Amino acid sequence: MRYYFIAGEPSGDLHGAKLAAAMREADPSASMRGFGGDGMAAAGVELVQHVRELAFMGFVEVAKNYGKIRKNFALARQDIAQWRPDLVVLVDYPGFNLRMAEFCKGLGLRVAYYISPTIWAWKEGRVEKVRRFVDQMYVILPFEVNVYAKHGVNVRYLGHPIMDEMAARRREALPRAEFLRRNQLPDKPIIALLPGSRRQELELIFPEMLALPRFYPDHQFVVAATSQLDPALYRSFLQGTDLPLVFDQTHQVLQHAEAALVKSGTATLETALLGVPEVVCYRMGAASYQLAKRLVKVRYIALANLIMDKEVIPELIQDRCTAPQMRHELDKILLDKHHRLRMVNDFGLLRMKLGEPGASGRVGQDMVRWLREQKGGQG
Secondary structure (H helix, E strand, O other): OOEEEEEOOHHHHHHHHHHHHHHHHHHOOOOEEEEEOOHHHHHOOOEEEEHHOOOOOOOOHHOOHHHHHHHHHHHHHHHHHOOOOEEEEEEEEEEHHHHHHHHHHHHOOOOEEOOOOOOOOOOOOHHEEEHHOOOEEOOOOOHHHHHHHOOOOOOEEEEOOOOHHHHHHHHHHOOOOHHHHHHOOOOEEEEEEEOOHHHHHHHHHHHHHOOOOOHHOOOOEEEOOOOOOOOHHHHHHHHOOOOOOOOOOHHHHHHHHHEEEEEOOHHHHHHOOOOOEEEEOOOOOOHHHHHHHOOOOOOOOOOHHHHHHHOOOOOOEEHHOOOHHHHHHHHHHHHHHHHHHHHHHHHHHHHHHHHOOOOOHHHHHHHHHHHHHHOOOOO
């Protein structure tokens, strides 16, 4: 059978490559074509366009590259219409892929979608597009099944791909003594600081985090930094302190941490899956926050809390994202054994909810099985 993939970002290429490999295993004579990256090409997908020509993030960058995005959309439409695949496989990238789903259904093609748009957080009206133009939705968060099912969307949950990454990171983990030696750190309990990977996040969140070390002389605070930002930017905040910067070793820092203060994002879920008690911190500009309050309709911002449907991790948002509040929550983690144990036990339940590694591979296998059912066993 013929499969056409569209992934528009490096992360989508990673998941798409695993999909393609699993689908080829289930359908050895498969022909595969589409938009992707080096991973998908290595998995046997003939690339029509590379993700480097597609990955635009943020309103300003999208606006500046609108002409290129339109050309890519026209290229995909023309190529799909000529190649006539048995199944179009859309991977994340919702701004582009929801429009492609509508086009493909107009051609009478079957459409499967992997990694849902966050319709549960904002722009809920997109669920109607999914219902009309996507034949099978594969989600990566357990609660998304109910969100889609109540709207009549065919939906399946087969695990979260983050579990693959966590398993790989565990295999790569250094023993504590080696980690401390390589990074010239003393043998003291670690509190990890993850202030974010954007300049504005550092400006709004990092100074509050940096007010805490003096209250915890028996611990060392270690900043999990990213080389995506200029080291001089981090150091401009650290003047007058001796806090160590450890670059591009976030998982290693967390692996050996007793607690963590983490900027809201995927890192909060990774921290929870590593079993590290944490506090989620987030602050944005006042105008952006007021706009987000109107648009975003969720009870929690931390993925672990959304998945568990309760506040497993304390969330310090906007006016509560202050050093005194951080200290209050950190004290509970470090000093209240029952509070700490409750959080760690909930993290164990979270891992069970997300399932075993291999989600993308299971989805790929299921897509082939589902397509054969749709075609009446042909192919």
